[in-house]
Amino acid sequence: MNDEGFGKGSHLHLIDGSAFIFRAYHALPPLTRKSDGLPVGAVAGFCNMIWKYINDARGPDAPTHAAVIFDHSSKTFRNEIYDNYKANRPPPPEELKPQFPLTREATRAFNLACLEIRDYEADDIIATLACQARELGGTVTIISSDKDLMQLVGDGVDMLDPIKGKSITRDEVFEKFGVYPERVADVQALAGDAVDNVPGAPGIGIKTAAQLINEYGDLESLLDRAEEIKQPKRRQTLIDHAEQIRISKRLVQLDCQTPIDFAMATLEVKDPNPAVLMDFLNQMEFRTLTNRVAERFKAAPPEPVAPPPAETSAPAAPQFPPLNCENYVTIRDMDTLRQWLDAIAQKGMVAVDTETTSLDEMQAELVGVSLCPEVGMAAYIPLGHVEGTADLFGGGARSEGQIPMEEALAALKPVLEDPAILKILHNAKYDWKILARYGIRMSPVDDTMLLSYALNAALHNHGMDELAQTYIGHRCQPIKELIGSGKNQITFAQVPIDKATRYAAEDAEVTWRLWQHFKPQLPAAQVTTVYETLERPMIEVLAGMEMAGVRIDSDHLRAMSGAFAQKMAQLEDEAHTLAGTKFNLGSTKQLGDILFNQMGLAGTKAGKSGALSTSADVLEDFAAEGHELPARILDWRGISKLKSTYTDALPTSVNPETGRVHTSYSIAGAATGRLASTDPNLQNIPVRTEEGRRIREAFIAPEGRKLVSLDYSQIELRILAHMADIPALKQAFSEGIDIHAMTASQMFGVPVEGMDPMIRRRAKAINFGVIYGISSFGLSRNLRIPRAEAQEFIDTYFKRFPEIRAYMDRTTREAKTQGFVRTLFGRRIHTPGISSSGPAAGGARRAAINAPIQGTAADIIRRAMIRMPKAIEGLPAKMLLQVHDELVFEAEDSAVEPLIAIAREIMENAHIPAVHLSVPLVVDAGAGRSWAEAH
Structure with missing residues (x-):
């Protein structure tokens, strides 16, 4: 490091920038930039702290040099020493991540040196600069309350607690640790640190550690003379864990040899450039601080950034020459x-x-x-x-x-x-x-x-x-x-x-x-936060899941394929008997001829061909009317699809190198933000059928591990209760009441206790159906009841819960007015066709009503997935699959319970602090050797 311009009489201030950021984030309420919804609360707090520092750092003790030091990333050289170093630390909140680079921009806007070095912590950079400045004859003030930095307090180096506004002296270090700064690392090595996951010596705390160090002089002397300790348990602990304690010392000891390639002169204090600083603050929309800066420097404040109109046309593409x-x-x-x-x-x-x-x-x-x-x-x-x-x-x-x-x-x-x-x-x-x-x-x-x-x-x-x-x-x-x-x-x-x-x-x-x-x-589209916190982070999360893959039992699937083939043959024979002739069940033309020509059923034309439709909806209607042949065809099609899609195809999808199946998730598939699984699709395995359960039995964990499933309970209904502000539903969810039984009780006037399961089933069909804008036709098919009776159920439902109708009407109006709807997190979902006429209009309206609900649910599970890898980093566990509202993990047997506790906590609170729901989110969990056992 070039020391020109720095020496006796120089005073260096080293500001712990990372600590400033987290203090600002946790001390202040959430704040978003009005123009685009970008979280900026931590940036605002950080800027105010730096502004206060600049104004306070005057007089005879004013610094000649200063720098703001940041952590570069969570991984450092200490992780090579000890894999689990800081493994227990939760990941930074998603709302904070896009603010990290902005705090660096803020530092430069204040004309302060902004320092961070790959593989080293901010504390190491501070330690190195402090030691070198002291050697050059200068004095140093470390602006931080970090206990680790107290190792440096001594000749020419002091600390200033920015929270309390007071100096931290050698005596105060002694009061905290029971030793002076030069032995703080020895005490920390013995006591360990649960926050940073430094193991230390089991059962030895700060007080005991200090007594031992004061008695034996230093850590190495203590470990060399451990046999002399009279207390048996303490003696044995030090002997058994000597290497662990030495590793802990390497973890807590600050590195004063961090490679620094900049000249000390570059840290010289300079006044901010008012124009540059005000431009940054104005872009952040920090109007009050912008005005303070203008007043201090007697400059005219810039015009405030105007918020974008509610809807703007897309800017024209940049005018580039044609590609050559x-x-x-x-x-x-x-x-x-x-x-x-x-x-x-x-x-x-x-x-x-x-x-x-x-x-x-x-x-x-x-x-x-x-x-x-x-x-x-x-x-x-x-x-x-x-x-x-x-x-x-x-x-x-x-x-x-x-x-x-x-x-x-x-x-x-x-x-x-x-x-x-x-x-x-x-x-x-x-x-x-x-x-x-x-x-x-x-x-x-x-x-x-x-x-x-x-x-x-x-x-x-x-x-x-x-x-x-x-x-x-x-x-x-x-x-x-x-x-x-x-x-x-x-x-x-x-x-x-x-x-x-x-x-x-x-x-x-x-x-x-x-x-x-x-x-x-x-x-301008107000989707910066959506992109930065819900889209961009998913790249690495999904890549990790896809590369992990999931193990399957190919023999089990092959046996199922044989059973499915027999079942299909049986259904084929039954269909031939019912039709009175043999035909190809997979041929829509032959099936149509039997249904409409021979049996005389009334059909409807499908598509431009003019042929009568034999779709699943049509067959379900015929089956509901009591026709047996369509019911057999539906069963045959269902088994055929499971056979071709899963039991036949999955064994051929096993990667020969990994021995696992690796699905791929489409991030930008569904408009609502739901992920789509492809090659192979693992999201459409039936949940409630025996066949679906048996297919899930083929998804297995290796010996000594289990599959763990965590599934949101009725998340879309909960979001509907919040978005439509339905008091009865919100109360039921808050009190943990059976929502379908409660709905049935409210609609049909029957008590919850001893309720007929059929009545609850009808309420459940309406509860879920209404989210998708179900019609009387659709409900009559689902419940196999007359259409008039289904319409009566729907009318009763809306009378009992008028807030839902109000939500539907409000959402439809918004979709028609602006051409899109938004989730609670700001995701924009366009609604083409919402103002059209004809049959397409109904589908567009139903999609618009459902989109904010389904999209919000998708956003919540995305937020949970983004937070999950860091949260479970210290566990022998990994996230494998996402199936709509469910996450599937693989974990060592011993890690199952800790994993469930951590994952449940993250999933149930994934919406916080961006959105505060008025109903609780609940996650069901299970574990087993197979996905079927876990689900």
Whole structure:
């Protein structure tokens, strides 16, 4: 470190920035920016604390140099010493995460040095600067109340508690620890720390530790002379846990040798630039503090940022020149690659895309990586291309002019993992998983697919080709032009490098342009918080779940397939007998001929073909009227679907390397935010049938582990009770009353005690049906009652709960007025067709009514999933599956109960503090060797 300009007479202030952030967050009520709903409460508190510090730091003791020090990330070199270091700490709240970078911006806006170093804690940086400043003859004031930093108090170094506004002296350190600062680490090593998960010596607290250190002088002397301790239990503890105690010392001891590569002169105190500071505060919409700064510096405050109108048209796409794919570069050597990576590091952002041999992220091989740091500048790094038709990974000859993959990835890794460089991708989860298998964990990441989804859910799909055509007027080269289709299809590894460069670099530049189009629109659409806290964090969470996979019992499924085949044959025979002739049950034409021509049933036309429909709805109606053949067809179709989708297909989906099934979740599929499971779909296994239960028996945990299921109880009904403000339902949920029995009692005037199960079933069908805008026709089918009776039930329901009708009417009006509805968390769900006429209008209206309810439920479980990995990090457990309102985990037997306790706490409080529901959320939990046992 260059010490020029710092020496005797210099006074360095070191501010514990991370402590300031958490203090601000917990001390102040939630605050969101009006323009876009972004949480900024912690930023506001942080700015006020820094402003107070600047105003207080005057006079003869004013600092000559100052810096605000932050923790870089949760993982540091101490995790290499002890895996479970800080494992018990809960993850930061989702509302706080987007505020971390803003506090760094705030620090720079105040013209203070902002320091953080990868793999080191803020305390280590503070310790190193304090020690070096003292060696140079300067004095140091550490502004923090962190007990760990008390190790530094002494000659030339003091501490100031910013909460109490008083100095922490050596005597006060002694009063707290029973030793002076130079022995604080010894005491901490013995006593351990439950908050940071420092193990220490079992049964020894601060007081006993201090007595021992004072008696023996220091920790090593104590451990060397442990045999001399008279008390047997204490003696044995120190002997048995000596190595653990030494590890604890390494964990608590501050590192005064943190690698620092900046000059002390850069920490020199300077007044804030009023224009820069006020611009930042104004963008944050901190009007009061903006005015204080203006008054202090006698400057005119900027005009307040105007909140966006309730609805604005999308900004026009940035005016870029057309893509010129002829200018793309092929990177074939390390010197060129380093030049590109240096340019990317200077830019601080880059669009990235990977090319692979397959769409299966768990088995695809990496073929190349494309990069785009700005418009008109894109390159492709070929890594796995082959000559001829043989695939490299099947023994083909490697094409010339490619950097060895290990060398290229080693160079890419620091850039792709650098938290200061933003990586922009489209469908980032795919590329994240591919690169994770090669040892690269990209962060931070922006995803143009999810940006589009946050802005335009339900308006269109979010594939790159469609977005490029729609928003930047560019037609992307179809992949089929390169690899063909059908039996002649090749892999991307076999595409000539020059053609691959054009295609891959084009994808990267299109991604860059889409990002520049979508990202600025978030504030105007008021979906910044949705994107930052509900979409973006899901990339890594889902990637981890998908890569973990779930184990299945293939033999069990094959046996079920045989049983299903026999059952289908039996149903086929029964159908033939009922029809009086043999026919193909899978042929809609033959079935239609029997139902409508031979049996004379009245049908309705389906689609443009004019053929009479044999859909499930039609068959259910016929079955409800007492016709046996349609009932057999429905049973046959149900068994056939389970056989083809699950018992036949799942064993073929087992990954040969992992021995597990790896589903893939679509984040941007359903408009409401619900996730969709594909390849294979594990979300549609029937819940309440015997067949569904038996299929779940095939999902198993390895020996010594269990599957654990946690499922929200009636979450959508609870959200409806809150959103529609229904006193009777809210009271029932708050008191834990059987909601369906209560509804039946309210509707039909029967007591809850001894209620006929059929009456409760009818109430349950209405309770759930009303969320989806069920009609009398639909309810009559579900309950197999006359339509008039079903309509009477619905009318009675709305009379008893008029708040639901009011909610439906209000939501429909909002959808028609603004073209979208919102969840409680601000997710925007567009409602195309809401103002149309004809049959489509009814479906659009029902979708609009349901969307805020289902979407809010989806948002809640997303928030729980995002918080979960950090919360269970210290347990031998992992999250495997999400099935609508249910999360499925795998855990060692000993971790089942702790996992349930932690996961239940997170799920039941996932909405807090962003939304406070007026009804409690309840989570049911179970565990077993199979999913069936756990569910």
